[in-house]
Amino acid sequence: MKAVRRPMFWYGLAMWVLSVVISTLLIQLGALIMSDVPTAGKRIAQNDFVNTTELAAIDTAIAQTERLLADKTHEIEDARFVLRSRTLDYQNQRASFENWVKTRSATGADDQNSEVVERVRAIELLKQEERDAGRLVEDLQQEVVAAKRKLQDLRGERSAILAAANAPYQKAQKREVLKVFLFRLVLTLPLLLIAGWLAMKKRQSSYWPVYRGFIIFALFAFFVELVPYLPSYGGYVRYIVGILLALILAHFATRGMARYLQKKQSEEQRPETEKRKLIEYETAIKKISDGVCPSCDRQFGAQNSRKADSTPAANVDFCVHCGFCLYNSCDNCGQRENSFYKFCGACGVPAQKVTP
């Protein structure tokens, strides 16, 4: 049975909607602020830590050597072509000379010595040209090999320069992560502190729905704007923060429970008329119909307590744990009623103040 007035339910729901709307607006405002604030400065890259003058020099040298290599390769192609044609010239000349010598010895003409000498000289000249062409090809080949080796060395130096930038880059990156995190912590921590204070002190305030919206916003900021930016240091920090949070939660839960028990114990010491005044009407009606003592919060009737519209523990009028009066009888008609009812449900006469 519920004694809460119907509009109160809708009022509560509307206040929750209000809280959510306020938190959404705050979250969007926060996101806008975060996007306008330069959180990380410019993003750092490994290239920022490379010795650029050295790298530029190496790159120029590599480009030069590559151009040289390409030129030499072309030259080799041309020289090989020349060599081939020189070889062919020489072989043709030689073959025709041999034929000429054969016909000459066959005809027996001896008066052409000067011509022989001249032709031999021409052949030797061709041979010489072939040899020169061959030497040119060899020289070029050596140059190409040298250029290739130089290119290899230069590329090695280049990767060494890049590798040297790696360590300072990693260090700077770690520093950057820490900086971003601290910046966000500075923004988020005051929100969390205010939210914690509101949650502890302002729950009874008429502005509680607004404060609740702020608390939702602070929690969102903590989990979305701060936690993902925790520096990991190999996962250590995340686990430590998780453990700390669990400890804080456990601390507050235990303290809250201890406070509650203390409050209940001091309440139990008081006379029942005083206890009744401390208990809210709606809560008392609901608790008694649920089979729970509104004074000590213990269950007084185990049987039937879950069934709706059945009087829990039909024969229990007083709490078996603390002696609190749960049910009494109407002075006018004798009907057994919840002791918090203000009027008798059977005859409508105002219920008497309970005197247990």
Ligand SMILES: [Zn+2]
């Ligand atoms: Zn009790």
Ligand SMILES: [Zn+2]
């Ligand atoms: Zn009555």
